[in-house]
Amino acid sequence: MKTIQRSLAEPEAESTKAPRRSRVSGMDRALQILDHLYTTGEPAGSYAIAKAIGAPLSTVYVIIDELVERDMLSRRPEGLIWLGPRLYHYGLVYARSLDFLGEASHVMHELGREIGETVQICGRDGDHMVVLAMADGPGHFRVMSEVGTRVPLNWTASGRLLIGHLPDAERIAVFRRSAKASPTEKAKTDAAALSELAGQAFKERLSIQISETDFLVSCVAAPICDASGACVATISIVLPEHKVVANPDLYGNAVRNASEAIESKLGWRER
Template identity: 50%
Template sequence: MDQIAPRRSRTSALTRSLQILDLLSDKLRPMTAYELAKESGAPPSTVYKLIDDMTDGAMLGRMPDGRVWLGPRLMRYGLAYRARMNAFQEAERAMHDLSERTGEMVQICTRDEGWMSVIGMAEGRGTFRVTSDVGTRVPLNWTASGRLLIGHLSDDERREVFARCATPSATGLAETDPDILARTSREAFLDGISVQIDTSEEAVACIAAPVRDADGACLMTLSVVMPKHRVPDRFDDIANEVRGAARSVELALGTHGAA
Protein backbone atom coordinates (compact mmCIF):
# COMPACT_ATOMS: atom_id res chain seq x y z
CA MET A 1 0.00 0.00 0.00
CA ASP A 2 1.31 3.43 -0.89
CA GLN A 3 2.16 5.52 2.10
CA ILE A 4 0.91 9.10 2.33
CA ALA A 5 3.82 11.48 2.33
CA PRO A 6 4.05 13.51 5.54
CA ARG A 7 3.02 17.14 5.26
CA ARG A 8 6.06 19.37 5.00
CA SER A 9 6.61 21.56 8.02
CA ARG A 10 8.68 24.08 6.07
CA THR A 11 6.86 27.36 5.58
CA SER A 12 5.85 27.73 1.93
CA ALA A 13 6.70 30.69 -0.27
CA LEU A 14 3.00 31.50 -0.50
CA THR A 15 2.67 31.65 3.29
CA ARG A 16 5.74 33.87 3.55
CA SER A 17 4.40 36.14 0.82
CA LEU A 18 1.11 36.49 2.67
CA GLN A 19 3.01 37.29 5.87
CA ILE A 20 4.74 40.14 4.06
CA LEU A 21 1.45 41.50 2.73
CA ASP A 22 -0.21 41.15 6.14
CA LEU A 23 2.63 42.96 7.90
CA LEU A 24 2.52 45.88 5.47
CA SER A 25 -1.27 46.19 5.72
CA ASP A 26 -1.13 45.91 9.53
CA LYS A 27 1.65 48.47 9.95
CA LEU A 28 0.16 50.80 7.31
CA ARG A 29 3.60 52.00 6.28
CA PRO A 30 6.43 50.97 3.93
CA MET A 31 8.99 48.66 5.53
CA THR A 32 12.53 47.48 4.81
CA ALA A 33 13.36 43.89 3.98
CA TYR A 34 15.19 43.64 7.31
CA GLU A 35 12.09 44.82 9.21
CA LEU A 36 9.89 42.34 7.37
CA ALA A 37 12.27 39.48 8.07
CA LYS A 38 12.51 40.40 11.74
CA GLU A 39 8.73 40.77 12.19
CA SER A 40 7.87 37.59 10.29
CA GLY A 41 10.67 35.43 11.65
CA ALA A 42 11.64 34.44 8.10
CA PRO A 43 15.27 34.14 6.96
CA PRO A 44 16.42 37.46 5.44
CA SER A 45 17.57 35.68 2.27
CA THR A 46 14.04 34.31 1.79
CA VAL A 47 12.45 37.72 2.32
CA TYR A 48 14.82 39.43 -0.12
CA LYS A 49 14.03 36.82 -2.77
CA LEU A 50 10.27 37.08 -2.21
CA ILE A 51 10.41 40.88 -2.33
CA ASP A 52 12.18 40.71 -5.71
CA ASP A 53 9.59 38.27 -7.07
CA MET A 54 6.62 40.21 -5.67
CA THR A 55 8.00 43.48 -7.00
CA ASP A 56 8.43 41.99 -10.45
CA GLY A 57 4.78 40.90 -10.28
CA ALA A 58 3.59 44.36 -9.09
CA MET A 59 2.39 42.85 -5.83
CA LEU A 60 4.86 45.16 -4.10
CA GLY A 61 6.40 48.47 -5.07
CA ARG A 62 9.75 49.93 -4.05
CA MET A 63 10.05 53.37 -2.50
CA PRO A 64 12.94 55.69 -3.42
CA ASP A 65 14.63 54.87 -0.10
CA GLY A 66 14.48 51.13 -0.76
CA ARG A 67 11.54 50.28 1.48
CA VAL A 68 8.66 48.32 0.00
CA TRP A 69 4.93 48.94 0.01
CA LEU A 70 1.80 47.31 -1.36
CA GLY A 71 1.79 47.24 -5.15
CA PRO A 72 -0.78 48.35 -7.74
CA ARG A 73 -1.78 44.80 -8.63
CA LEU A 74 -3.39 44.43 -5.20
CA MET A 75 -5.66 47.39 -5.91
CA ARG A 76 -6.92 45.68 -9.06
CA TYR A 77 -7.68 42.51 -7.12
CA GLY A 78 -9.36 44.45 -4.34
CA LEU A 79 -11.54 46.45 -6.71
CA ALA A 80 -12.55 43.33 -8.62
CA TYR A 81 -13.48 41.59 -5.37
CA ARG A 82 -15.41 44.54 -4.03
CA ALA A 83 -17.26 45.00 -7.32
CA ARG A 84 -18.81 41.56 -6.81
CA MET A 85 -19.89 42.31 -3.27
CA ASN A 86 -23.53 43.26 -3.68
CA ALA A 87 -23.75 43.54 0.07
CA PHE A 88 -21.05 46.19 0.13
CA GLN A 89 -22.70 48.13 -2.67
CA GLU A 90 -26.01 48.19 -0.83
CA ALA A 91 -24.27 49.10 2.43
CA GLU A 92 -22.35 51.88 0.71
CA ARG A 93 -25.59 53.37 -0.57
CA ALA A 94 -27.13 53.17 2.90
CA MET A 95 -23.96 54.63 4.42
CA HIS A 96 -24.12 57.78 2.31
CA ASP A 97 -27.87 58.17 2.85
CA LEU A 98 -27.41 57.78 6.60
CA SER A 99 -24.59 60.31 6.69
CA GLU A 100 -26.66 62.78 4.72
CA ARG A 101 -29.69 62.37 7.00
CA THR A 102 -27.79 62.59 10.28
CA GLY A 103 -24.95 64.90 9.28
CA GLU A 104 -22.58 62.53 11.09
CA MET A 105 -19.70 60.31 10.00
CA VAL A 106 -20.80 56.79 9.05
CA GLN A 107 -18.63 53.70 8.66
CA ILE A 108 -19.10 50.20 7.25
CA CYS A 109 -17.19 47.61 9.28
CA THR A 110 -16.49 43.89 8.92
CA ARG A 111 -14.66 41.27 10.92
CA ASP A 112 -11.10 40.20 10.15
CA GLU A 113 -10.43 37.36 12.60
CA GLY A 114 -9.98 39.08 15.98
CA TRP A 115 -10.16 42.54 14.47
CA MET A 116 -12.78 44.96 13.23
CA SER A 117 -11.92 46.46 9.84
CA VAL A 118 -13.29 49.69 8.38
CA ILE A 119 -14.14 49.04 4.71
CA GLY A 120 -16.21 52.14 3.94
CA MET A 121 -16.61 55.65 5.34
CA ALA A 122 -18.67 58.75 4.63
CA GLU A 123 -17.58 62.00 6.24
CA GLY A 124 -20.15 63.97 8.20
CA ARG A 125 -20.80 67.68 8.01
CA GLY A 126 -18.53 69.88 10.06
CA THR A 127 -14.97 69.49 11.26
CA PHE A 128 -15.28 66.37 13.43
CA ARG A 129 -12.72 63.69 12.47
CA VAL A 130 -11.47 60.41 13.89
CA THR A 131 -8.20 58.57 13.36
CA SER A 132 -9.87 55.50 11.88
CA ASP A 133 -10.13 55.53 8.09
CA VAL A 134 -10.81 52.91 5.45
CA GLY A 135 -8.40 50.04 6.07
CA THR A 136 -8.10 50.67 9.80
CA ARG A 137 -8.24 47.58 12.03
CA VAL A 138 -8.84 47.62 15.77
CA PRO A 139 -9.50 44.80 18.26
CA LEU A 140 -13.11 43.62 18.37
CA ASN A 141 -13.56 44.60 22.02
CA TRP A 142 -12.76 48.27 21.38
CA THR A 143 -15.81 49.16 19.32
CA ALA A 144 -19.57 48.89 19.13
CA SER A 145 -19.27 47.25 15.72
CA GLY A 146 -16.73 44.73 16.99
CA ARG A 147 -19.16 43.34 19.52
CA LEU A 148 -21.94 43.01 16.96
CA LEU A 149 -19.75 41.21 14.45
CA ILE A 150 -19.56 38.10 16.63
CA GLY A 151 -22.88 38.52 18.43
CA HIS A 152 -24.48 35.72 16.38
CA LEU A 153 -21.93 33.11 17.51
CA SER A 154 -22.57 30.63 20.29
CA ASP A 155 -21.73 31.50 23.90
CA ASP A 156 -18.58 29.39 23.85
CA GLU A 157 -17.46 30.78 20.50
CA ARG A 158 -17.91 34.39 21.57
CA ARG A 159 -16.02 33.83 24.79
CA GLU A 160 -13.20 32.05 22.96
CA VAL A 161 -12.82 34.90 20.48
CA PHE A 162 -12.67 37.54 23.19
CA ALA A 163 -10.36 35.45 25.41
CA ARG A 164 -7.96 35.22 22.49
CA CYS A 165 -8.23 38.70 21.03
CA ALA A 166 -9.42 41.25 23.63
CA THR A 167 -6.75 43.80 24.52
CA PRO A 168 -6.72 47.07 26.51
CA SER A 169 -7.38 50.21 24.46
CA ALA A 170 -5.30 53.37 24.54
CA THR A 171 -8.02 55.09 26.58
CA GLY A 172 -8.02 52.27 29.11
CA LEU A 173 -11.82 52.04 28.93
CA ALA A 174 -12.31 49.03 26.65
CA GLU A 175 -13.71 46.00 28.47
CA THR A 176 -11.35 43.00 28.35
CA ASP A 177 -13.17 40.40 30.47
CA PRO A 178 -14.21 37.59 28.04
CA ASP A 179 -17.32 36.67 30.03
CA ILE A 180 -18.63 40.23 30.15
CA LEU A 181 -17.81 40.80 26.50
CA ALA A 182 -19.48 37.56 25.42
CA ARG A 183 -22.64 38.49 27.29
CA THR A 184 -22.86 42.12 26.16
CA SER A 185 -22.01 41.15 22.59
CA ARG A 186 -25.01 38.85 22.45
CA GLU A 187 -27.29 41.38 24.13
CA ALA A 188 -26.31 44.09 21.66
CA PHE A 189 -26.79 41.77 18.70
CA LEU A 190 -30.27 40.74 19.82
CA ASP A 191 -31.17 44.37 20.54
CA GLY A 192 -29.95 45.38 17.09
CA ILE A 193 -27.88 48.26 18.44
CA SER A 194 -24.49 48.61 20.11
CA VAL A 195 -22.93 51.67 21.72
CA GLN A 196 -19.36 52.43 22.76
CA ILE A 197 -18.08 55.74 24.14
CA ASP A 198 -14.43 56.65 24.79
CA THR A 199 -13.23 53.07 24.37
CA SER A 200 -11.30 53.47 21.12
CA GLU A 201 -10.74 57.23 21.08
CA GLU A 202 -11.36 59.85 23.73
CA ALA A 203 -14.55 61.92 23.37
CA VAL A 204 -15.75 59.71 20.50
CA ALA A 205 -18.99 57.71 20.47
CA CYS A 206 -20.00 54.93 18.11
CA ILE A 207 -23.59 53.73 17.61
CA ALA A 208 -23.77 50.65 15.39
CA ALA A 209 -26.35 48.24 13.98
CA PRO A 210 -25.78 44.78 12.44
CA VAL A 211 -26.45 43.84 8.83
CA ARG A 212 -27.40 40.15 8.88
CA ASP A 213 -27.03 37.59 6.13
CA ALA A 214 -29.55 34.93 5.15
CA ASP A 215 -28.43 32.71 8.04
CA GLY A 216 -28.84 35.49 10.60
CA ALA A 217 -25.10 36.02 11.06
CA CYS A 218 -23.65 39.53 11.28
CA LEU A 219 -22.23 40.18 7.82
CA MET A 220 -21.12 43.75 8.50
CA THR A 221 -22.19 46.80 10.50
CA LEU A 222 -23.26 50.33 9.82
CA SER A 223 -22.10 52.71 12.53
CA VAL A 224 -22.49 56.39 13.25
CA VAL A 225 -19.31 57.89 14.70
CA MET A 226 -19.82 61.20 16.48
CA PRO A 227 -18.58 63.43 19.32
CA LYS A 228 -19.81 62.01 22.61
CA HIS A 229 -21.19 65.35 23.75
CA ARG A 230 -23.90 65.10 21.08
CA VAL A 231 -25.07 61.64 22.19
CA PRO A 232 -27.45 62.62 25.04
CA ASP A 233 -29.56 64.84 22.78
CA ARG A 234 -29.41 62.67 19.67
CA PHE A 235 -29.18 59.06 20.82
CA ASP A 236 -32.76 57.98 20.15
CA ASP A 237 -32.84 59.55 16.69
CA ILE A 238 -29.42 58.21 15.72
CA ALA A 239 -30.20 54.72 17.01
CA ASN A 240 -33.43 54.62 14.99
CA GLU A 241 -31.68 55.92 11.89
CA VAL A 242 -28.81 53.44 12.00
CA ARG A 243 -31.17 50.53 12.69
CA GLY A 244 -33.31 51.59 9.75
CA ALA A 245 -30.29 51.91 7.48
CA ALA A 246 -29.09 48.40 8.39
CA ARG A 247 -32.56 46.98 7.78
CA SER A 248 -32.71 48.68 4.37
CA VAL A 249 -29.55 46.82 3.35
CA GLU A 250 -31.03 43.53 4.55
CA LEU A 251 -34.23 44.18 2.61
CA ALA A 252 -32.27 44.96 -0.54
CA LEU A 253 -30.33 41.71 -0.13
CA GLY A 254 -33.46 39.73 0.69
CA THR A 255 -32.09 38.65 4.08
CA HIS A 256 -34.30 40.68 6.41
CA GLY A 257 -36.24 38.28 8.61
CA ALA A 258 -34.69 35.27 6.87
CA ALA A 259 -33.31 33.81 10.08
Protein backbone atom coordinates (compact mmCIF):
# COMPACT_ATOMS: atom_id res chain seq x y z
CA MET A 1 0.00 0.00 0.00
CA LYS A 2 2.78 2.43 0.86
CA THR A 3 4.31 1.95 -2.56
CA ILE A 4 0.96 2.64 -4.21
CA GLN A 5 0.43 5.77 -2.13
CA ARG A 6 3.85 7.13 -3.09
CA SER A 7 3.25 6.53 -6.78
CA LEU A 8 -0.08 8.34 -6.61
CA ALA A 9 1.40 11.24 -4.70
CA GLU A 10 4.30 11.86 -7.06
CA PRO A 11 2.23 13.03 -10.05
CA GLU A 12 0.29 15.30 -7.71
CA ALA A 13 3.51 16.94 -6.51
CA GLU A 14 4.67 17.42 -10.06
CA SER A 15 1.37 19.05 -11.02
CA THR A 16 1.69 21.61 -8.24
CA LYS A 17 5.10 22.60 -9.54
CA ALA A 18 3.96 22.95 -13.14
CA PRO A 19 3.72 26.61 -14.19
CA ARG A 20 0.25 27.96 -14.73
CA ARG A 21 -0.63 29.07 -18.20
CA SER A 22 -1.06 32.81 -18.06
CA ARG A 23 -4.16 34.27 -19.70
CA VAL A 24 -4.28 37.75 -21.15
CA SER A 25 -7.38 39.58 -20.01
CA GLY A 26 -9.72 41.42 -22.34
CA MET A 27 -8.63 44.69 -20.77
CA ASP A 28 -4.96 43.92 -21.47
CA ARG A 29 -5.78 43.05 -25.09
CA ALA A 30 -7.72 46.29 -25.48
CA LEU A 31 -4.77 48.28 -24.16
CA GLN A 32 -2.39 46.40 -26.46
CA ILE A 33 -4.55 47.39 -29.43
CA LEU A 34 -4.69 51.04 -28.35
CA ASP A 35 -0.94 51.11 -27.62
CA HIS A 36 -0.15 49.61 -31.02
CA LEU A 37 -2.17 52.25 -32.87
CA TYR A 38 -0.66 55.01 -30.74
CA THR A 39 2.90 53.76 -31.28
CA THR A 40 2.61 53.30 -35.04
CA GLY A 41 0.62 56.49 -35.48
CA GLU A 42 -1.50 55.17 -38.34
CA PRO A 43 -4.68 53.16 -38.96
CA ALA A 44 -4.36 49.39 -39.38
CA GLY A 45 -6.45 46.37 -40.30
CA SER A 46 -7.58 43.81 -37.74
CA TYR A 47 -5.25 41.14 -39.11
CA ALA A 48 -2.21 43.43 -38.93
CA ILE A 49 -3.09 44.43 -35.37
CA ALA A 50 -3.55 40.82 -34.26
CA LYS A 51 -0.21 39.86 -35.77
CA ALA A 52 1.58 42.83 -34.20
CA ILE A 53 0.34 42.15 -30.65
CA GLY A 54 0.49 38.36 -30.93
CA ALA A 55 -3.19 37.75 -30.27
CA PRO A 56 -5.71 35.38 -31.91
CA LEU A 57 -7.50 37.10 -34.76
CA SER A 58 -10.90 36.00 -33.45
CA THR A 59 -10.17 37.65 -30.08
CA VAL A 60 -9.00 40.87 -31.71
CA TYR A 61 -12.13 41.02 -33.89
CA VAL A 62 -14.39 40.81 -30.83
CA ILE A 63 -12.46 43.42 -28.83
CA ILE A 64 -12.26 45.83 -31.77
CA ASP A 65 -16.02 45.56 -32.34
CA GLU A 66 -16.67 46.35 -28.67
CA LEU A 67 -14.29 49.32 -28.69
CA VAL A 68 -15.84 50.65 -31.90
CA GLU A 69 -19.32 50.43 -30.34
CA ARG A 70 -18.05 52.52 -27.41
CA ASP A 71 -16.30 55.10 -29.66
CA MET A 72 -12.91 54.14 -28.25
CA LEU A 73 -11.96 53.07 -31.77
CA SER A 74 -13.33 54.06 -35.16
CA ARG A 75 -13.65 51.96 -38.30
CA ARG A 76 -12.90 53.80 -41.53
CA PRO A 77 -14.80 53.15 -44.78
CA GLU A 78 -11.97 50.98 -46.12
CA GLY A 79 -12.12 48.86 -42.96
CA LEU A 80 -9.00 50.16 -41.23
CA ILE A 81 -9.12 50.75 -37.47
CA TRP A 82 -8.10 54.01 -35.82
CA LEU A 83 -8.42 55.74 -32.46
CA GLY A 84 -11.95 56.91 -31.65
CA PRO A 85 -13.47 60.26 -30.66
CA ARG A 86 -14.03 59.21 -27.05
CA LEU A 87 -10.28 59.10 -26.51
CA TYR A 88 -9.99 62.64 -27.84
CA HIS A 89 -12.52 63.92 -25.32
CA TYR A 90 -10.72 62.13 -22.50
CA GLY A 91 -7.49 63.74 -23.67
CA LEU A 92 -9.02 67.21 -23.63
CA VAL A 93 -10.20 66.81 -20.04
CA TYR A 94 -6.81 65.46 -18.99
CA ALA A 95 -5.00 68.33 -20.73
CA ARG A 96 -7.13 70.88 -18.87
CA SER A 97 -6.04 69.34 -15.58
CA LEU A 98 -2.37 69.96 -16.29
CA ASP A 99 -1.21 73.30 -14.92
CA PHE A 100 1.99 73.02 -16.94
CA LEU A 101 0.33 72.62 -20.31
CA GLY A 102 -2.15 75.38 -19.53
CA GLU A 103 0.54 77.90 -18.68
CA ALA A 104 2.79 76.76 -21.50
CA SER A 105 -0.02 77.00 -24.06
CA HIS A 106 -0.81 80.56 -22.97
CA VAL A 107 2.80 81.63 -23.52
CA MET A 108 2.90 79.63 -26.77
CA HIS A 109 -0.01 81.63 -28.23
CA GLU A 110 1.54 84.92 -27.08
CA LEU A 111 4.82 84.04 -28.78
CA GLY A 112 3.00 83.01 -31.96
CA ARG A 113 1.25 86.39 -32.14
CA GLU A 114 4.47 88.25 -31.36
CA ILE A 115 6.69 86.44 -33.84
CA GLY A 116 4.09 85.60 -36.52
CA GLU A 117 5.17 81.97 -36.89
CA THR A 118 4.04 78.50 -35.82
CA VAL A 119 4.96 77.67 -32.21
CA GLN A 120 4.97 74.25 -30.55
CA ILE A 121 5.29 72.79 -27.07
CA CYS A 122 7.08 69.45 -27.23
CA GLY A 123 7.86 66.70 -24.73
CA ARG A 124 9.66 63.39 -24.56
CA ASP A 125 7.95 60.04 -25.06
CA GLY A 126 10.67 57.44 -24.51
CA ASP A 127 13.03 57.62 -27.49
CA HIS A 128 10.78 60.07 -29.33
CA MET A 129 9.85 63.72 -29.24
CA VAL A 130 6.09 64.34 -29.25
CA VAL A 131 4.20 67.55 -30.06
CA LEU A 132 2.03 68.36 -27.01
CA ALA A 133 0.47 71.65 -28.17
CA MET A 134 0.65 73.87 -31.22
CA ALA A 135 -0.33 77.35 -32.39
CA ASP A 136 -0.34 77.83 -36.16
CA GLY A 137 1.23 80.96 -37.55
CA PRO A 138 -0.95 83.50 -39.40
CA GLY A 139 0.83 83.14 -42.74
CA HIS A 140 0.59 80.61 -45.57
CA PHE A 141 3.57 78.58 -44.31
CA ARG A 142 2.38 75.34 -42.73
CA VAL A 143 4.38 72.62 -41.04
CA MET A 144 3.77 68.90 -41.50
CA SER A 145 3.78 68.06 -37.79
CA GLU A 146 0.70 68.47 -35.61
CA VAL A 147 -0.34 67.68 -32.05
CA GLY A 148 0.53 64.05 -31.32
CA THR A 149 3.28 63.78 -33.94
CA ARG A 150 6.17 61.62 -32.69
CA VAL A 151 9.64 61.64 -34.26
CA PRO A 152 13.05 60.30 -33.17
CA LEU A 153 14.89 62.56 -30.73
CA ASN A 154 17.82 63.14 -33.10
CA TRP A 155 15.62 64.68 -35.80
CA THR A 156 14.73 67.92 -34.04
CA ALA A 157 16.13 70.79 -32.04
CA SER A 158 13.63 70.01 -29.29
CA GLY A 159 14.55 66.32 -29.23
CA ARG A 160 18.17 67.09 -28.41
CA LEU A 161 17.22 69.54 -25.66
CA LEU A 162 14.89 67.05 -24.00
CA ILE A 163 17.82 64.88 -22.94
CA GLY A 164 20.41 67.66 -22.76
CA HIS A 165 20.34 67.71 -18.95
CA LEU A 166 21.28 64.04 -18.67
CA PRO A 167 24.90 62.92 -18.09
CA ASP A 168 26.90 62.38 -21.27
CA ALA A 169 26.91 58.58 -20.92
CA GLU A 170 23.11 58.49 -20.64
CA ARG A 171 22.67 60.75 -23.66
CA ILE A 172 24.97 58.55 -25.73
CA ALA A 173 23.04 55.44 -24.67
CA VAL A 174 19.73 57.03 -25.68
CA PHE A 175 21.02 58.11 -29.09
CA ARG A 176 22.71 54.78 -29.77
CA ARG A 177 19.44 52.92 -29.52
CA SER A 178 17.13 55.57 -30.98
CA ALA A 179 18.93 57.70 -33.60
CA LYS A 180 17.57 57.16 -37.10
CA ALA A 181 18.13 58.70 -40.51
CA SER A 182 15.71 61.56 -41.21
CA PRO A 183 13.69 62.00 -44.45
CA THR A 184 16.15 64.67 -45.62
CA GLU A 185 19.14 62.57 -44.46
CA LYS A 186 20.54 65.69 -42.81
CA ALA A 187 19.95 64.68 -39.18
CA LYS A 188 23.06 63.40 -37.43
CA THR A 189 22.99 59.79 -36.24
CA ASP A 190 26.37 59.48 -34.51
CA ALA A 191 25.59 59.07 -30.82
CA ALA A 192 28.70 60.80 -29.46
CA ALA A 193 28.30 63.80 -31.78
CA LEU A 194 24.60 64.07 -30.93
CA SER A 195 25.33 63.91 -27.21
CA GLU A 196 27.81 66.76 -27.53
CA LEU A 197 25.29 68.85 -29.47
CA ALA A 198 22.57 68.10 -26.91
CA GLY A 199 24.75 69.06 -23.97
CA GLN A 200 25.91 72.30 -25.59
CA ALA A 201 22.38 73.27 -26.68
CA PHE A 202 21.04 72.68 -23.18
CA LYS A 203 23.86 74.74 -21.66
CA GLU A 204 23.11 77.62 -24.04
CA ARG A 205 19.33 77.13 -23.62
CA LEU A 206 18.98 77.21 -27.38
CA SER A 207 18.89 74.61 -30.16
CA ILE A 208 18.52 75.29 -33.88
CA GLN A 209 18.02 72.74 -36.65
CA ILE A 210 17.78 73.54 -40.32
CA SER A 211 16.17 71.19 -42.86
CA GLU A 212 17.01 68.08 -40.81
CA THR A 213 13.44 66.72 -40.86
CA ASP A 214 11.74 68.65 -43.69
CA PHE A 215 13.42 70.50 -46.55
CA LEU A 216 13.49 74.31 -46.14
CA VAL A 217 11.93 74.04 -42.67
CA SER A 218 13.76 75.10 -39.52
CA CYS A 219 13.14 74.90 -35.80
CA VAL A 220 14.43 77.15 -33.03
CA ALA A 221 13.85 75.68 -29.57
CA ALA A 222 14.53 76.45 -25.92
CA PRO A 223 14.23 74.11 -22.92
CA ILE A 224 11.56 74.38 -20.23
CA CYS A 225 13.24 73.19 -17.03
CA ASP A 226 11.64 72.25 -13.73
CA ALA A 227 12.92 73.24 -10.28
CA SER A 228 15.51 70.44 -10.36
CA GLY A 229 16.97 71.69 -13.64
CA ALA A 230 15.66 68.83 -15.78
CA CYS A 231 14.24 69.63 -19.21
CA VAL A 232 10.60 68.55 -19.02
CA ALA A 233 9.51 70.11 -22.32
CA THR A 234 10.51 72.63 -24.95
CA ILE A 235 8.97 75.60 -26.69
CA SER A 236 9.95 76.04 -30.33
CA ILE A 237 9.34 78.20 -33.36
CA VAL A 238 8.91 76.34 -36.66
CA LEU A 239 9.52 78.54 -39.69
CA PRO A 240 11.06 78.74 -43.17
CA GLU A 241 14.80 78.16 -43.30
CA HIS A 242 15.67 81.51 -44.87
CA LYS A 243 14.18 83.47 -41.96
CA VAL A 244 16.37 81.74 -39.39
CA VAL A 245 19.47 82.18 -41.53
CA ALA A 246 18.72 85.89 -41.95
CA ASN A 247 18.02 86.64 -38.26
CA PRO A 248 18.87 83.82 -35.82
CA ASP A 249 19.17 86.17 -32.83
CA LEU A 250 15.62 87.46 -33.22
CA TYR A 251 14.08 83.99 -32.99
CA GLY A 252 16.61 82.67 -30.50
CA ASN A 253 16.01 85.47 -28.01
CA ALA A 254 12.24 85.26 -28.45
CA VAL A 255 12.04 81.53 -27.75
CA ARG A 256 14.42 81.74 -24.76
CA ASN A 257 12.37 84.54 -23.25
CA ALA A 258 9.23 82.47 -23.73
CA SER A 259 10.72 79.41 -22.00
CA GLU A 260 11.85 81.54 -19.06
CA ALA A 261 8.37 83.03 -18.81
CA ILE A 262 6.83 79.55 -18.52
CA GLU A 263 9.34 78.52 -15.86
CA SER A 264 8.61 81.70 -13.87
CA LYS A 265 4.84 81.21 -14.05
CA LEU A 266 5.22 77.68 -12.66
CA GLY A 267 7.60 78.74 -9.90
CA TRP A 268 10.54 76.87 -11.45
CA ARG A 269 12.65 80.00 -11.90
CA GLU A 270 13.38 82.95 -9.63
CA ARG A 271 11.58 86.02 -10.86
